[in-house]
Amino acid sequence: MSTFRPPESYEELIKLIHDRYDDMSKSYQKIALFLTQNPNDVAVLSVNAIGQKCGIHASSFVRYAQSLGYRGFKDMQSVFQRRLSTAAPGFDARVKALETELGGIKEGDMGFLADLVARDVASLQDLLTDVEAVDLARATGLMEKADTIYLLGQLRSAPVVELLRYVLTMLGKRTVLLDAGGGLATHMAKVIRPSDLLFVVSFRFYATEVVNTAEETARRGVPIVAITDSTLSPFAKLAQVLFSVPEHEYTFSRSLAAPMCLAQALCVALAARVQKDNEAPRIPVVTTP
Numbered sequence: 001m002s003t004f005r006p007p008e009s010y011e012e013l014i015k016l017i018h019d020r021y022d023d024m025s026k027s028y029q030k031i032a033l034f035l036t037q038n039p040n041d042v043a044v045l046s047v048n049a050i051g052q053k054c055g056i057h058a059s060s061f062v063r064y065a066q067s068l069g070y071r072g073f074k075d076m077q078s079v080f081q082r083r084l085s086t087a088a089p090g091f092d093a094r095v096k097a098l099e100t101e102l103g104g105i106k107e108g109d110m111g112f113l114a115d116l117v118a119r120d121v122a123s124l125q126d127l128l129t130d131v132e133a134v135d136l137a138r139a140t141g142l143m144e145k146a147d148t149i150y151l152l153g154q155l156r157s158a159p160v161v162e163l164l165r166y167v168l169t170m171l172g173k174r175t176v177l178l179d180a181g182g183g184l185a186t187h188m189a190k191v192i193r194p195s196d197l198l199f200v201v202s203f204r205f206y207a208t209e210v211v212n213t214a215e216e217t218a219r220r221g222v223p224i225v226a227i228t229d230s231t232l233s234p235f236a237k238l239a240q241v242l243f244s245v246p247e248h249e250y251t252f253s254r255s256l257a258a259p260m261c262l263a264q265a266l267c268v269a270l271a272a273r274v275q276k277d278n279e280a281p282r283i284p285v286v287t288t289p
Contacts, residue, residue, distance in 0.1 A: 006069030006076070010039070010083040013076070014231075016068060021232050027056055031064045033230055035080075037246040043080035047073045120257040127245060127258045139225045139241040140269040146197035146223075148174045150189065153201035154210055160201040160227065160259050167267040171274060180209065189213045192222050200226040201259065203247060206234055214238050227259050 007013040017032050024032060034054045035042055042050060051058035058073075065076040143149060149168060153161035161177060168175040178185040186209060192198055198217050202210045211234045218224055218238040226239040229247045236242055245258045 007079065010079055013068070013079050018232065018236075020068075027060055028064055028067070029232070030054065030056060031061060033232055036232060037230060039080050040084055042077060043084040047077075116255065120255050123245075123255060123258040124261060127262060130245075131243060131262065135241050135243065136266065136269060139243070139266055140273060142197050142223050142225055142240060143168075143173070143199075143266065143270050144273050146195070147193070148176055148196045150176050150178055150192050150196060150198045151201075152178045152185070152189070152198060152210055152213060154180050154207040156254070156256070157201040157203060157207075157210075157259075159256060160263050161199070163260060164199060164201075164263050164267065167264070168270075171267065171271055173270070173274075178213065185209060186213050186216075189217055192217055192220070194221040194223070196222060198222050198224045200224060200228070200235055200239070201263075202226070202233070202235065203229040203254075203259075204233075211235075227262060 007016050014036060017036060021029060021032055031054065034050070038053075041053065045053070047058045047061050051061060054061075062073045065073045068076065070076040149164075151161040151164050165175050165177045176188070178188050189198075198214065200210065200214050206228075214224060214226075214235055215238060224235070224239040225241045225243075226233075226235040227243045227245060228235050229245060230236075231242065231244045233244075243262055245262065247254055
């Protein structure tokens with residue numbers, strides 16, 4: 001058991017988890033991801049229930065807490081409980097409330113639709129709570145400044161970068177999609193300059209080619225904006241601006257509603273900056289009196 005003073009605040013605990021993440025075992029990394037993505041669940045559930053949700057034995061959570069300096073899991077859990085006293089309702093609580101508003105779980109195919117709608121609305125509410133205005137402004141500024149925006153996303157992230165390519169092209173922004181077709185993505189990425197921008201979208205399980213391309217591009221001083229699922233993802237240390245959109249369940253029906261909405265918001269913010277006609281703008285500009 002560690003002898004140093006364990007973190008007393010939630011912010012200190014999360015920082016410690018981030019600092020140690022790369023040196024953790026695979027099981028401890030999985031625990032770290034769960035703790036950072038589901039703080040409200042950690043505050044209210046028993047260690048056995050958390051272990052079942054995470055797919056890791058409860059004893060591993062106890063040992064993980066001890067590795068961070070706590071006497072046991074309950075001591076670490078108290079940090080999450082203090083945070084919960086001032087936090088918004090968690091994802092699962094929002095889903096249950098929305099299911100009630102929608103008239104309860106329906107049967108058959110409509111049941112699938114109702115469940116997905118409730119989860120999408122909850123994820124969008126979380127997005128509005130979690131995204132910082134300063135990050136939106138920084139990302140939009142990088143997009144505006146870039147000579148060319150290179151887009152990188154594979155597997156289930158592909159629809160998000162396809163949307164970005166369409167909207168950015170319509171805005172007249174020079175845009176290149178690093179398409180995996182033909183095995184050329186990594187070769188195309190080698191021409192990205194520090195005056196350009198790499199925009200990455202990637203979620204677990206992160207495509208190896210996407211991670212490798214982002215790492216190589218970052219080493220050459222190219223700025224990166226990333227939409228991913230965790231502040232512990234491989235892109236956390238590479239990106240100038242990181243948007244973390246947690247995926248609370250790794251199921252077949254994981255939704256892209258929140259990352260799609262975020263991508264659209266960035267494009268609208270960029271459009272408001274680059275529009276030419278200030279007298280009759282296409283995108284309304286909100287100003288303070």
